[in-house]
Amino acid sequence: MAPLDQPTSSDTGVILTETATVLHGVSREDAEAAVRTLLIWAGDDPNREGLVDTPSRVAKAYSEFFSGYETDPAAMLSRTFEEVHGYNDIVLLRDITFQSHCEHHVVPITGTAHVAYLPADRVVGISKLARVVDAYARRLQTQETMTAQIANCIDQALLPRGVAVIIKAQHQCMTTRGVNKPGVAMVTRTFTGAFDADPAIERRLMDLINT
Numbered sequence: 001m002a003p004l005d006q007p008t009s010s011d012t013g014v015i016l017t018e019t020a021t022v023l024h025g026v027s028r029e030d031a032e033a034a035v036r037t038l039l040i041w042a043g044d045d046p047n048r049e050g051l052v053d054t055p056s057r058v059a060k061a062y063s064e065f066f067s068g069y070e071t072d073p074a075a076m077l078s079r080t081f082e083e084v085h086g087y088n089d090i091v092l093l094r095d096i097t098f099q100s101h102c103e104h105h106v107v108p109i110t111g112t113a114h115v116a117y118l119p120a121d122r123v124v125g126i127s128k129l130a131r132v133v134d135a136y137a138r139r140l141q142t143q144e145t146m147t148a149q150i151a152n153c154i155d156q157a158l159l160p161r162g163v164a165v166i167i168k169a170q171h172q173c174m175t176t177r178g179v180n181k182p183g184v185a186m187v188t189r190t191f192t193g194a195f196d197a198d199p200a201i202e203r204r205l206m207d208l209i210n211t
């Protein structure tokens, strides 16, 4: 782990610095004061030893959890390759783990995404698909929105014959509070083009995911 006063690079390529004092028009002091207010609201004393640095840590954690706002997912897909020697079948990156936060309670959503596309005339470096997942995950999200955003981004950037995104995730707002149902997973999918229109291609995709 990097020393705290050094810039750190998250794997979305965003540089986060301890010294960032204003982010999106809010000063670091105001952000920390808001955390302090929530600690009091929760019933604790923000001045006790264990909590005295917590507002600062939470502010820094937020800049990591929500670093997706600093990214441009479409730009991540801008470098494409056309020389694929006639390869024209499904490209699938499966079991991409991600962490996000629900926009209703700001608690974690953790899960895995399968991202596939059927190339028309170009492909991208495979790691870029995982970066796009992270770019959208590191924002306040609903799973439905995130699923559609990933699919639409790939669809518009690569103009493929189809895109398929399947996300399976656990929502802590449901497993640790509210209805309190541990172990429940939510599954969402967005299919475009051939994945949506051709049941045989959809079946091939599901076979690849389950192999």
Ligand SMILES: [Zn+2]
Binding pocket: 102, 103, 104, 105, 106, 107, 171, 173, 174
């Ligand atoms: Zn929630």
